[in-house]
Amino acid sequence: MSRSPAPRTSTAHAIEITGVDRVFTTRRNDVVALSGIDLTVEAGEFVSLIGPSGCGKSTLLRLVADLDTPTAGTVEVFGKTARQARLDQDYGIAFQQAGLLPWRTVAANIELPLKLHGVASDERRRRCAELLELVGLEDFPKAYPEQLSGGMQQRVAIARALAESPRLLLMDEPFGALDEITRERMQNELVRICRETGAAVLFVTHSIPEAVFLSDRVVVMSPRPGRVVDVVRAGGDQMGTSHDRTDDVRDVPDFFHTVARVREHLHGSPQPRGGETR
Numbered sequence: 398m399s400r401s402p403a404p405r406t407s408t409a410h411a412i413e414i415t416g417v418d419r420v421f422t423t424r425r426n427d428v429v430a431l432s433g434i435d436l437t438v439e440a441g442e443f444v445s446l447i448g449p450s451g452c453g454k455s456t457l458l459r460l461v462a463d464l465d466t467p468t469a470g471t472v473e474v475f476g477k478t479a480r481q482a483r484l485d486q487d488y489g490i491a492f493q494q495a496g497l498l499p500w501r502t503v504a505a506n507i508e509l510p511l512k513l514h515g516v517a518s519d520e521r522r523r524r525c526a527e528l529l530e531l532v533g534l535e536d537f538p539k540a541y542p543e544q545l546s547g548g549m550q551q552r553v554a555i556a557r558a559l560a561e562s563p564r565l566l567l568m569d570e571p572f573g574a575l576d577e578i579t580r581e582r583m584q585n586e587l588v589r590i591c592r593e594t595g596a597a598v599l600f601v602t603h604s605i606p607e608a609v610f611l612s613d614r615v616v617v618m619s620p621r622p623g624r625v626v627d628v629v630r631a632g633g634d635q636m637g638t639s640h641d642r643t644d645d646v647r648d649v650p651d652f653f654h655t656v657a658r659v660r661e662h663l664h665g666s667p668q669p670r671g672g673e674t675r
C-alpha cells in the first residue's frame with residue numbers, strides 16, 4: 398500500500414490549547430467542565446475527542462470556535478487568538494444537525510457564507526460548483542434540503558463549512574444521526590476531502606471505530622472534571638496516516654488493536670495517566 402506523506406502542511410500549529418479550565422457557575426453550584434487541558438493539533442492533522450457524555454468535548458470545541466471563553470488558560474488557532482481566527486474565518490464548523498436553511502436550495506446554502514462576506518456572485522457560483530463536485534452532489538444544486546437524505550444534507554453542511562477554504566474544520570458529531578452504512582460512506586468521503594484540501598480537523602464523536610478510522614490521534618477524555626486521560630496514536634504500517642484510510646483499513650489488525658487500546662483507556666484501565674501511546 399503506498400503511503401501519503403504525513404499530513405502536515407506547515408510548521409504552525411492549527412490549534413494550541415494550554416492549561417485550559419472551563420468552570421460554569423450555576424445557581425446551585427460550580428460545574429468544572431474542563432480542567433487543565435493541554436492539546437496541540439498540527440496543521441493538516443486529524444484529531445478526535447472521545448469520552449463519556451458530559452466530559453466536555455463540545456465545550457472544548459466551542460472554546461476553539463470562540464463560541465465560549467475559558468475560565469483559565471489559552472486557546473490559539475494558527476498562532477492567533479480564537480477570536481482573531483474566527484474573524485479571519487480560519488475554520489469551518491459542522492455539527493450533528495446539518496443546520497441547513499430549509500427555504501434555500503443546496504447551492505444557496507453552500508454559497509451563504511460567501512454571500513455574507515461579500516463574495517461576488519460569479520465567484521460564488523464557481524466555488525459552489527467546485528464544492529458540489531468535492532462532496533459528490535453536482536446533480537443537486539437546485540434541490541431543497543427536505544428533498545435530500547440525511548447523509549446528503551450532511552454533505553451539504555460539510556461543503557458549506559469548506560466554502561471559504563478553511564485550514565481547519567471543527568466537527569461535533571457530524572455523522573451521529575446517520576445510519577451505519579451512510580456513516581461509513583461519509584467517513585470515507587471525509588478522508589478524501591481532507592486529503593484533497595489538507596485541512597486539519599478537530600472531531601468530536603462517541604464512536605471508537607469512527608475516531609480510530611479517521612484520526613491521526615485520538616484524545617480520550619474523562620468526565621467531571623473533563624480531563625485528557627490519554628492520547629492514542631492511530632497509524633503505523635497497516636493504517637498509514639489519516640489521509641491513507643480506505644475501507645480495507647477497517648479490517649487490518651492494527652485497526653482492531655487501536656480500537657481496543659482506546660476502549661481500555663475509555664473504560665479506565667490501570668494504564669498510567671499522560672503520555673502518548675501507540
Ligand SMILES: Nc1ncnc2c1ncn2[C@@H]1O[C@H](COP(=O)(O)OP(=O)(O)OP(=O)(O)O)[C@@H](O)[C@H]1O
Binds near residue numbers: 422448
Ligand atoms: N452553559 C452551561 N452551563 C452550565 N453547565 C454547562 C454548560 N454547558 C455545558 N455544561 C456542563 O459542562 C459539562 C460538559 O458538557 P459538554 O456538552 O461539553 O459535554 P460533552 O462531552 O460534549 O457531552 P455529550 O457527549 O453528551 O455531548 C456537562 O456537565 C454540562 O452539563
